[in-house]
Amino acid sequence: MERHFHFLTIFLLVIFIICPLALPQSQESTDILAKNSYGVIIITAWDNSQNVVGEGTGFIIGENIILVPYHIVSSASEAEITTNSGKKFRVEALVAADPKYDLAIVRAKGKFEFLTLESGATLEKGARLCALSEINNQVIITEGQLRDWLELSPGIRVMDIAMTLEKVACGSPLFNPQGKVVGLALVLEQGVKFGVSLEPILAMNRFAKGTELKAIKKENYFDTSEGAYLAGKAAYLLNEPGLATRYIEKYVKLKPDDFEAYLCLGRCYYQLRNFNDSYNNFVQALRLKPDDPQVFYGLGLNFLAQRKFKEAIEQMEKAVANKIDSKEIYFELGSAYEELQDFPKAAENYQKYVQSQPQNPWSGWLKLAQAYQNSKAIDQAILAYKEAIKLKPDDIKSYYSLGQLLAAAGQYAEAEAAFKKLIEINPKDAVTYYNQIIQMYDRAGDYEKAIEAVKKIIEINPKNEVAIYNLAIMYFKLNKLEEAVKALNDCLALKNDYTYAWYNLGLVYNKMNKHPEAVEAFKKYNSLAPDDPNGWLNIGLEYMLMKNFEKALPYLEKSVQLKPDNPVAQFNLAITYLNLHDNYSAQEVLKVLERLDKSLADRLRKLIK
Incomplete structure (x- = not known):
């Protein structure tokens, strides 16, 4: 019995691990699934030779009216829908289509209960959404949210949705938490997915007589200008440059005078590091709009990525002259001038960048400080590092550079404070920072302060022979010769072959007029460094x-x-x-x-x- 019990426990554990569908859903999602699954259908479309030319999801929006993606039926001669109950119905006609959004309304033979629709135009970023789709003959619900609205062109926008949807879910209804349909989900290749709000759907004539599928003009939707543009521009906005170039290249062959398309291609090829095609498409865009600042900026970034800094600067300066609406361009210009070691011009552009109040100004202040530092504008560099530190109080690099600059400027107390702050932030490198303090006060001739820092290192590691050696040097510089001798002997007790310790011990004995002792120390040095x-x-x-x-x-x-x-x-x-x-x-x-x-x-x- 006991062995049988253990077997069941292990078996149930495995089932729990491999069944992600067992994860709990919100009560809202559970209710939406229960109350609306009847409205989800599967559509399959065939050509004259009975080859499948399209399949996906749709949903019922009227007594016998179904909304589906247009590309599923655009080249079909016949189609069939399958309801949640498994019943099949022939599609009688294409009632209406809006190719700008890949939408089609079809009429099926039969009467169906339909879903409740509501405008999605007022949805805001972060709004909760869920989709119903059918997989393996079972309607499932997927939860997500609206990331943002994407503008494809003036007046035409789609939803950037955050949810996991498979290709078969293309055409799924999108619900708000109140259980009303606010849009349709489109799923293209490579996981590119977005939503179409109900506005264009509601604007379509659902009550038209329509045209039988076998009589419609057949077309591969994604080979049309509308389909190629929708897929390409959506992929571009969803940061899928490879897919975007494939569709937009189709589009520009059909619409060779579309400036925006060439601009998108230039940017996509730039992301793909195909700089030659990027350059050629930006040039095509300039042919249509010779003074467009976005094109100059794109060309500048293209040259910058190829480390052609003079060419990059020339193009980006043109973008600025043509009043580009960009904050980042000043950062890019600063980087290009910095690479050419024109640090004053780099500083000038980094200054414009931080003055533009970018979303994340820390990197701008850091680069501005470095440009000032390389320009020998120490006071301005110090101020810029302090601004960087305000934004990122635990940044080691900024504090370290600030400490060094303050020390060089003779602001020793502030420099010491900076290095001590570094010890708090990064205690594992405390010895490095104390050594900076020692070197600073050594150069300043303040040997007592240097000794304080040396002693801190010795507290951290009493067997640090270098620190004890440095302590002896500071005592020697203060003419505290007995203390120097003791420190050097302590150092040699830890490391008897420390050549410099023997050499300096000889110098200290010389200064004390202890010449025999000095001779012995120098002889020991000689044996180590003959x-x-x-x-x-x-x-x-x-x-x-x-x-x-x-x-x-x-x-x-x-x-x-x-x-x-x-x-x-x-x-x-x-x-x-x-x-x-x-x-x-x-x-x-x-x-x-x-x-x-x-x-x-x-x-x-x-x-x-």
Whole structure:
């Protein structure tokens, strides 16, 4: 029994997962489905050879009157409807058609209960809608909403609907939450779907005698100018450029003087990155309207995408001169000028962009700040970065650039505040930001402030030998030599082969007049960096300061051997020779010094005499 129970549990779980239709619907949708499914039909149309030329959905709007997509019956000789109950009825006549919207009213033999209609003209964005369609002999309801109205041409608009509909649902009725039909859904290829409001439907003569299907003029609706335009323009507005180009190319062959069609083609091919066809269609549009700013803008974007910045600027400046109604064009112009490194012109256009009050101005302020920064207009760049930060308070890039600019401008307190804000926003990179503070105060000569930042890094990681090394350097610059020695020894305790720490330890001991200790530090440095002439030179100098010229000599000679063109090393080597009573060698060094440094050579000459 227990094994049988577990089997049933697993079986029911699988059924639940694979049955999306089990998801709950709103009560309104449930009521609409229950009360209106009778009004949904399936229509199938045939030509003279009994080939199926169209099939889809329709709905009953009168006693024997059905609304269907026109393209289903436009090339048909006969058609049949199937009701929700499964009964079939012959279509007697095409009563009326409106090809602008792909609408047709047909009359069927029989009497039917019809749906309640209501104007959809007043529907607003976000209005809830649902569609009834028949799939696998079952009427289903799909919920969605009106995204927006799309204007195909002046006075002709359709609905952008957000709902999932299959191709077979083309012709489905669209209901408002009150259960009244407000439109018809059209579903084309690639999921392009939109709704037609009832206004053109209500304007059609539903009571005309009509024409038998076999007697109507046969046409493939989407090969006509009306059908190609409706499908192409709708696909264009619904951001399906591939489908749009296919239909609009058909349309312009039938209507070669339609400016709007060429403009749409130019834009669609641009989206598809087919810049050659995009350019050619924009040129055709200019043939019809030589001063149209939208065409100039389209050409400018085309060139910009190809990184032809001078050509892009030329076209977009023409668009501006012809009073284009666009905010974004100033951003695009700024980008083009920036690519040409004309930063003042870039800043000028980014300024116009942010002044136009675009919907999302942050990117404009950021680009304006960068253009000012590249133009060396530091004060304006600082102000622009501050505006960007107001709009995006947690933007790391803006704060970082602002901090650097404030530091460069000598506004150290504000710069420190910017870097500390970055530490709050992005604590994982706190060391980087504290290092910026250290470098800033180091350049400013405020070593106490630099030490505060260094100590913060050491708090984060007490074993950070670089931070401890930097602490020693700051102490050295403050002439706090004992503290510097301690910090350097702490650093070397963590990393005994830290060459720069040994070198600077030698310099600190030198300044403390602890020459033997300095010698040992420089020797350790030498063992780690034997090819650096400075290590050898400093050991020689320390021995000279201790007046031990014999020990100094080999180190100075090695330094000169490694870097013969160092006049300071050559001079001190000569001094060592003189102290060892080797005037000949000093004279030889003098010959070298005369080529390297006349001033030091004159000094040495006097000492030799």
